[in-house]
Every structure is written in C-alpha cells, then in structure tokens.
Amino acid sequence: MSDKKLECPECAGSVELKADTMEGEIVQCGDCGVELEVTKGDSAFALQPAPEEEEDWGE
Amino acid sequence: MNKTLSVSILGGSGYVGGELLRLLLDHPRVEVSQVTSQSQAGRFVHHSHPNLRGRTDLKFVHPEAMTPCDFLFLAQPHGFAAGKIEDLTGFAERLVDCSADFRLRDPVQYKKWYGEEHPNASWLSRFVYGLPELNREELREARFASGVGCNATVTTFALMPLARAGLLTRVVVDVKVGSSEGGARPTDGSHHPERSGAVRSFKLTGHRHQAEIRQNLGAEFDLNFSVTSVELVRGALATAHCFLSETLEEKDVWKLYRQTYRDERFVRLVKQKTGIFRYPEPKVLSGTNYCDVGFELDPGTDPQRVVAVAAIDNLMKGAAGSAVQTLNVMMGWDEAEGLGFPGLHPL
C-alpha cells in the first residue's frame, strides 16, 4: 500500500500516512498539530482525534 | 542578468538601515557600495551595528558624497524623501523608500493622516507599495517602491483572507509592539527605567497605519485600531477581533487562510492544539522575514466572532525584510534570496 493522503478531521489539512502505518497508530497533523488515531474505516484507513489531555496553561 | 548589482543605503545608521545592511552584505547577488549617515560619516558601520564587526570594513559616507548605483534604499525619517524625490531618483535606476512618504496612493489620505500636503503628490502614483504578497505583478514592472508600515503589515496579514472573502463587518485590533519601532533615537519614554516592564497604551485612536490597512484591504469594514507597547525590542503581534457577516465553521476558516497563504514562502499558519507556541509569537521570528498567522473561532456568537492573530519582526517583515524581498521581485530573482534565516529558539 503506497503512502496515502487523508483529510484531518479538525482542520481539513492533508495528513500523509506512510505505507507501513498500522491501525491504532498515532499520527500528528502537520497543519494544526492535533494527534490523530488511525482507525480502520469500511475499506480504508480513517483518522479520529486521539484522546488528549487538555494541557492546563493556568495563565 | 546575473551581474552583481551595486546597492546603496541612504540613512544607514538607524535600525532599519542596519538591518538592510546586514541582509545586503550577505545577499549573494548584490554588492553594497555606499552606506550614508550624516552624524556617523567617516566611522566604520560596525560602530553603530556591532553585529557586523569583523564582517565589513565599510565606513559611513556623508549623504552629499553619495554616488550613483544600480539600486538605492532610502532608510531616512518620514518627510525626508517626499521633498527630494526628484534628485534622489537620479542616483539609481530603481529605488525602495522605507519611509511612509510614498506608501499611500491617495494624496487626500496622506494629508488627513500626516497633517500636511504631500510636497510631490504627482509621484505617489509612480510608487508601488512594497508588500510582494499583495502586489507581486505590479512590483515586477516597478522602478520605485515604498516600504511598508510594521503595524499595518501585521494587521493586513491577520485580516487578508477574511477581508478578501468580504466577510468583515467590524474589526477591533490591538497590536502589541516592541521598543525598536521607535527607532534608534532616544526619547524620554525610551529611557530604560521608564520603558522597561512597560505595558503602555500608545495609540488608542487615530493611528496612521489605519490608512495603509484600508489601502491594502479596502474600506468596506469598520476598523478600530490600538497599539500597546510591551517588554520586547523586536516584534509586533496583532490580536484582531473580527465580527463576520456570516456564520462559519472552523474548517471554512482554515480553508480561507490556507487558500490565501498556501503559496507564500514567508507566511506560515500557526494554530496548534498542543505545545507552548500554539499561536503566532514575535520573539521566535526575530531576524526572519516570516509572518506567522493563526486564528480562533468563537462558536455560537452572533455576529460570528473570529479572533485572528499575526506576528512579525517589525524590523524585518515590517521593514527591511520586505524591502529586500521587494528588491528580489523587482530584479526578477528568487524572492527568498538572502532571506533564509530561520530564527532562534529559545531567545
């Protein structure tokens, strides 16, 4: 399976999945930096926001 | 045309003149022939610009000793070039004036914001505004270009995608600025004990750069502008509250910003979920020609509010960097020539 481009669910940016990407892997969107979990859609891979701890800035 | 271009800087002892000199000394296609300064004539340039020690033996020459060159940069206080443009353009085929004298196309606007008739109003139409991201095509053909105002530039970049889509009804912008905007000449307010730690409201109304922003983005929306000085030497950060004519989703806004800036080498979109630097920030841009742009959408507001944020180094993208980028466009060179510094972190 060659490299694939998917759309980031957050910012609609393009996220490139390497050929050896596996289900459950965490990838980062280059544009908005959100961490995405690779899930198995009906036929191909899909991306879902990975659970992330809301970092407290406490400013 | 790859013969080395001879360039000179009129007014080289100030901060913008110093940045132009730093960039041009390391620019592969140009040769700096003269740097003028009335007060520093005869002294080494590194006497005013210590970062240039050991890198050049150039000395400041008196403005009257200036000789013709291929490309001339003017880095004088406002009002200097306006009256002398006729003979200044006799010194070089092409010229960039970094002051505000030839930024505005409309002489009426100039009088309104600068409080006097423009002494050479007919020349206004012969100058092209020197922000390549706005008018690259015109600059390619231009012989004369103006520089850009730093607060106007950072605000223009924050608003451009929304303005061009006709979405703006009202905008309230507060720009945070560093002390180098005031230039190299000391004043009561720039005295360290008075300036250090300042969070000082500078121009709450009537800032001149509004005219430039209108010229760049049109006047269909209500623009409200204030400036606050903060603990910083280089840098400007625009925080623009935009009230839109329609309700948008976050993805729509992303798309607008991406479309506007996708092919721009010096504009980066910065809107991150994690990490320390989630939105644009000026310090990390010091010395670079970048403008970082980001935004945040306030869901469930009516009218819809989007806070757009942009950051630049006021001496670079807000002055000398854009001037050298304009040189590259006017000469048909790679726009990033001599502008490759990535910036420092931490700083």
Added chain:
Amino acid sequence: MNKTLSVSILGGSGYVGGELLRLLLDHPRVEVSQVTSQSQAGRFVHHSHPNLRGRTDLKFVHPEAMTPCDFLFLAQPHGFAAGKIEDLTGFAERLVDCSADFRLRDPVQYKKWYGEEHPNASWLSRFVYGLPELNREELREARFASGVGCNATVTTFALMPLARAGLLTRVVVDVKVGSSEGGARPTDGSHHPERSGAVRSFKLTGHRHQAEIRQNLGAEFDLNFSVTSVELVRGALATAHCFLSETLEEKDVWKLYRQTYRDERFVRLVKQKTGIFRYPEPKVLSGTNYCDVGFELDPGTDPQRVVAVAAIDNLMKGAAGSAVQTLNVMMGWDEAEGLGFPGLHPL
C-alpha cells in the same frame, strides 16, 4: 570527499539538540537523517522547535529506532553517554558528545567534580575536547570529540592569551548567565515569576567547569569562579580579574590578545573607546558562533590587575556552534561552513 554526509542527533528535543538541528538543516554538506527523542517520538520536530516550522517535515524517532549514519551528535543529559559509549560508537564512524561525560581527560578529575567513577574511563583518552581554537590538529585526526561547557569556554577565551604567556598568578571570575543554560526542562527556579528579573548567585564555589578551564589553560594559577544568573535567555559573560606576575602596558596586552586570536574567524577583539557596545556583550551574539573578547588594564596596581571580559551565546559557541565547527574540522571542511549568521542588533 564532497558526497553529502548523513548526520543524526540523539536527543533532539532539548535546546542544544534544537540548535544543532537548526544549523545542520541549513549546512550545505550534510543531510539530517534522524533526530531522536524519547518523549516526543512521532511528533514533528517543529513541535518542539517553532523556528523550524515550514522548513522541515522531519519527525522525532524513538532512540531505539535509530539507524547507523556517517556522523552522530549526542545531545543527551550528562551521564547518558558515559555508560553506553560502546554501542553508541557502533552507529557512526564519527561522533560528537555534547554532554560533559567525555570532556575531561583525567578520570580522577571526573570523579572529583562529578562525584562518581567514570563508567568507561578507558574511553576518556579516545575523545578529543571539541574546541577547535584549542586543538585543531588533534581534531583533524579524531573520530570522537566531546562538546564544550559554556562557562568554561567563555572563561577560557577571556584568559587564554595571559595564561599562555605564563602571566597569571590569581584569577577571580564571575560569569553572568542566561536561563537557557538550565536546559528545556522546567524547575522551581526557572518558573517565570521566580526567574524573571533575577540577579541570582548560582554557584559561588565548586563550579564543575573549573576542571575544564584547568584542562584548557593549565593549573599554574589560582582560579576562583562564581556564576550569577541574570535577565537573559541566551548568553554568558565572563568578567575575569587577573592578577599578573609582571607589570604590563596596555600595548603589551593588546599584542598578546592579537597574537592569540589574529587568525581565529570566530573570535573578535572588542575594546572600544566610544559607542554603546565598548566591551563584549552576549545579546548581540545570539545565534552566532562568535566569542567576543576584551580587557581593561588597571594602571598602577601591584600586582598588576587586568580585567578580561568575554561573551558568547551559551547554546552556540558554548555548545551547538562549537560542535558543528568541530564537525567541519573533523571532516576537513571550511570551519565556518553553516556558521555564517552575523547576529542581530538591536535584539
């Protein structure tokens, strides 16, 4: 040998790793293949280093996924490399370890200053201290080089001409340092409300870098060393009161400093009668590989006192800059390759 050299950085998410990455990405003769980080594996490098946004799509890889390369930089905390040097040197023909683990030649000194036996003492003699101005010849032949300590480096440059002339009897040095010396990991003391505006005595006695200074300049003089943290991120300034064994005139001291540093491209003599920047100052060196050195002679003192002053960017000449300069020497390249940034003024 002008094939592109593949380089990797082990420990790339910290400040020294980030500076190495900035320099190596723009180094014309190398290609960065891997940057490792345990905590940031899988993330884009620009997530930790915002100045690299838009300039690389490199991601951090986990240290265990590291593959062999031509030249390896170690930018890990002290103690990491000492225990693993055997297999680390299996990853590359040549290596620079920026930590303190292999800086000292003498295992006894290591134990005295670092409080424990060196786990691989036999390797100490196989490393060359990575300060080209001190041992260029040795580095040309070396496969393994250590990095340098920033406070030791700035002090070494301040004292070298006088030490080599055998003129030093007693030296009292206070080094002013910025917050980036503490690295990227936050501590109670680096918490902004506690660190901002600090003029804080840090190490008044027993600073480890004394061992390095002795190794560089010999132990024939009495060395007294203190460190004070000041309001600065990058930068170190050494103020060294030197009590001499002879009485000298200013011209003699000039001659000594000129002789020592005349051919050094990264050392500049700064001792000016006028202007703002009369002596070396760290801020203007941010991001550069320069060390500026100056002095002032106290006439009519017995023993004769000379105050020598030197400034560096602790992350550059005091770490990553010297490491890349060492790479250039070890590979037989022009020493200034990739180290041409002049610095910014004002900053």
